[in-house]
Amino acid sequence: MWAAWYSRGCYVMCLTDNNFRNLPVGDVVDKLIAEWNTHPKVATADANGVVKLDLVEGQYNFTVTHPSLKAPAVHAVTVDVSSSPLEHVIDIKV
Known part of the structure; x- marks a missing residue:
């Protein structure tokens, strides 16, 4: 599911664009991580x-x-x- 950064763009399930800004999938992952964290x-x-x-x-x-x-x-x-x-x-x- 996770892939290393590649200069020509990612293959699938991209979390960020080439400027490391979150894409929609990255927003979902960040939301899940925040939800699963303990407080x-x-x-x-x-x-x-x-x-x-x-x-x-x-x-x-x-x-x-x-x-x-x-x-x-x-x-x-x-x-x-x-x-x-x-x-x-x-x-x-x-």
Whole structure:
């Protein structure tokens, strides 16, 4: 689907013109990449102190704050195809 730049123009599925300005296909790809990117989220625990998140594959940093913590607790988690939901339980006692 992707091809290297060629001075006489591209063959198929061109993302940019010869001046590296996006063509319509490039706009679609940029839109998909922006949509698929992760963005910072804020989640609040329920009455039991539980937050459930559905995450796509990737690397995540979680920052947990609570008035009783002296400093925010930071955790890194990698979610991949071989992950099971129970692998990513983060238990913080406050």
